[in-house]
Amino acid sequence: MRPARVHSWNISPDEATAIQNNLREKVVVSPINKDIHHIGGTAVTFNTTNNTIHAALSVLSYPDMTLVEQRGVSQEIRFDYISGLLAFREGAPLMSLFRKTDQDMDVVLFHSHGQAHPRRFGLASHLGVLLDVPSIGVSNKILVGHHEHLSEEQYSESHIVYDNERIGAALRSKENTKPIYISVGHKADLSSSTELIKKLVKKYRLPEPIRLSQLAADQQKEGRQVDMKKKRGQTSLF
């Protein structure tokens, strides 16, 4: 997948913030219109002793949810973690993952926030704009904003409000389990994003494309080969 837009990741926090304020103007909020056949999901894990970041991409066919392709990559960490600037810590390895495949993806899920961000431009929006692909942010916890109390039943949900705006949704993906937080990345809207995520949650709290990538990222971290692609019923390893 060729990025539609690029910029350096080797910059200062101030420059990073400026880039966010510029690129946020490129975000498009609209229903995910086209038919969905393939869904991408990413995840990363770190090894602080190595100063290495490991990232993985999984592509599932939809709605059968079959794993079609998986990619892994490891890079040196070169940007300290700063709340609100996560995209600059994970952006480079994530972008290299997409460069490794020509697989078509109708929407990509990122383990992060999209518009539910202090400058309304979290990692999910950032990568969505650079790749020019519909994207959704799915996170374990809120970065900014608040929401009403959720009942314990599955699918109870409430909007995340920040600065008097609805920036995302808190969704109880599984009964009696901590909620997940969903927000628009790019070329999507909140209702269609939430409905899609519901369909991608199976036995676990997080949607399958992200969950499978977390497992793959762990394998990548342990030095195991992750790259694989299924073709005509066959599986190719690289």
Added chain:
DNA sequence: GCGACAG
């Protein structure tokens, strides 16, 4: 000043 703070 105090608390919050994606991964």
Added chain:
DNA sequence: ATCTTGTCGC
């Protein structure tokens, strides 16, 4: 994120 035992629940 990651460091970790026990423990509750299906």
